[in-house]
Amino acid sequence: MNLLSNLPLLADAGSMFFTPSNSTFAGEVDGLFDFIYWLSVFFFVLIIGVMVYFVLAYYRRPGHEPQHSSSHNNLLEITWSVIPSFLVVVIFVMGFTSYMNIRTPPDDAYEINVVARKWAWLFKYPNGAESENLHIPVGRPVRFILQSEDVIHNMFVPAFRTKMDCVPGRYNEIWVEATNVTGTGINPEDHDPLWLFCAEYCGRDHSNMKAQVYVYETGDFDAWAVKAANLYEGRTMAEVGEILYKRKGCVSCHSVDGSRKAGPSFKAGFGVAHKMADGSEVEMDENYISESIRNPRAKVVAGYEPVMPVFSSSQLSDQDITAIAEYIKSLK
């Protein structure tokens, strides 16, 4: 995109401050924004208009002298204190009532667990499905239970007009009822998804910690969820392994292109002997991979800190580990 082709965006004053919205409470939020905006425009034009007028009318020029006028006027002071006070109370009440809507999910909401971690999102659905992008049904309240595995993150979907911190050690919640689908059918390629950003600074890849939001017709969503829950159906073991590698966060410490991160790269590692911190040599095979996942401190590759977290069988099943080993094997 270059500068000129984007300029029409600026000219479109009506939607200058908003992107298209996609939630039941977005209208209220935008309405309040508009209300404050026009109130601000009014006071701004008033103050600056008067200021400019005074400069033009009373600028210093030969023969012009300041004229006497009173330097205090209690009635005026009270007027311009009371009227704004009244207006800010109105703004406060409007902001507060909409806020209660934004913060109070209906009882029958569909629930999705959101796990934020450096620097990826994981969404967990009631039927056991998991995904790195967010998939939700249209016209149905969805409640998000937010948690973080490391530092504070923030789930922010501009089109929903809501955001909330994901704080380690506690659960926060938000909810949304999307009003529009982002495309047709269950195939993500046929959608024009919304952005989901991390809005709380969380370190190196904060600005890359984004995901996409797909909104489906209810029937399509259910079909998507069923398909997503059966990870192994229609995929090779190596394909599943790759999905898990990304989803479970291996990607943040192990590269697949040979570059060095917090842990050794997986590239061309399988079947090769690696030097351990204690001086021994170990060949990378299924047993070594399994041990490294279940009990990472047992053998640590020389030159790396023992920082890898343990994955229990509830986080990664034995079958999952086989899939990951297949994936590593496939990285020549």
Next chain:
Amino acid sequence: MSVGATPDRFQAADAGGHHDREDNYLLASSGIGSWLFTLDHKRIGVMYLVGIMASFFLGGIFALVLRAELFTGQKLFLSEDAYNQMFTLHGAVMTFLFIIPSIPAALGNFVLPMMLGQKDVAFPRMNLASFYLWVIGAIFFLAAIIFGGLDTGWTFYTPYSVTTNTRVILALLGVFVLGFSSIFTGLNFVVTINTMRPHGMTWFKMPLFLWATYATAIIQLLATPVLGITGLLLIAERALRIGIFDPEIGGDPVLFQHFFWFYSHPAVYIMILPAMGIISELVAVFSRKHIFGYRFIAYSSIAIALLGFLVWGHHMFVSGQSQLAAVVFSGLTFSVSIPSAIKVFNWTSTMYKGSISLATPMCYALAFIFLFTIGGLTGLFLGALATDVQLHDTYFVVAHFHYVMMGGTLVAFVGGLYYWWPKMFGVMYNENAGRFFSLIVFLGFNLTFFPQFIMGSRGMPRRYARYVDEFQIYHQLSTMGAFLLGIGMVGAIAVLIYSLYRGKKAPANPWGANTLEWMCSSPPPLHNFETPPPVGDPYDYSNLRYDEREGGYVVDPGSGKKTYSH
């Protein structure tokens, strides 16, 4: 600004008869030691000025590097890590090393005792100590930069700040020491204003700049210790793992935010109140009108200082604090906006039927009113809960606080610098050049920050090294504005520095102000006043008239007023 290299015109101090070295604080003694160990509030003010301008320059370079990197949204020349360090250092240097000390410590130190008709502040040694604490704090910051940088943001949010391997402890020690520097200045000013007001200067005859610095000093005294303790706790958490902020060992990260904002919200008023004080002086002097609503402006400073302590939770509306807390903090937040509005209305009314001079300081004052009004009004969007949920942690907040901190405080600071410059260094600068660069600053500023409101409300998160394409146009406008703003700032400072070498000699009272600092020669003698100057209404200009030969204002013998007559 090389203060040591005094232009030779200072040696040949002429006008007004009995001049010896005592008559010019800049020449009263010479040698580097006479500056480093000086107890003169004016020299300490000048040293502070040099220090904070250097910090501002550094912070400004960081800002331009950031804006340049953001031109496309893809990687240009900074890695993500480098970008994160850069924005952290920009924010930390600008807040702790520049804005907080800027007006009180540099300009305030210079003019506050003189506005009181005094020779110095109450505790000159403490004043010098405050400067050296600032220097030590700055050294800690530099050390943090050199030995590994800092990438926590100036807000040091936990648990990120507990886990990152950048130099958090060094930087926090810097913040701790700088806090004491700020406390020393505040304490000095409170005592000075309380005990050293001259005969006849009752509280309600004080110039409004003194009211503003007094209110500021109260906040510095009450809030800064909390920051110090918070910093120490965070150091303890990192070094000793005491389990207060890190949830991994039983701490609460949100508690840190409460502590941090308990200081840092009042701190934004440490930044803006002195600026408001300057504007009260400038608008009256350059309109040649008595300030309108004196008492309301004075009381509103105090109101802001006190109410400012009750609103910190508005930075945490989406942190998971209880809904009740959010509602209470939102309500209280709106209460702070009223005293700010009152000030703006009174400044504007002061100009009514005046004789408005568009000298450079007044250009900055008008720019301030324009920009601060936008900054204040956009605070309403953030104080309202439903809209803040959308706007929090986006570029809208970035734009809001730059409008108040840069458009407000910095612009007022530069205006004040241009206003008191003739007094500080005894020279006049080129008005047209000064005005020209104030216009560039104004235009550059708006081009930089207005697009940020738009992209922010459209969802652009802050502290992003990379961004998605749809925000590119706003970032490009903003980057172009930033370079224009940079040119304007460099020009504005260059005009002043040039005047040190080529400027006309300044008269005692070039603007026709009636506060006491203008009663002595420019630059002031070492002890400011031989005899205490008579005190009158600081905003009554009727006894002053312009004297062609002096190039400034003198007391009109025929005015028949008793104020200021020798």
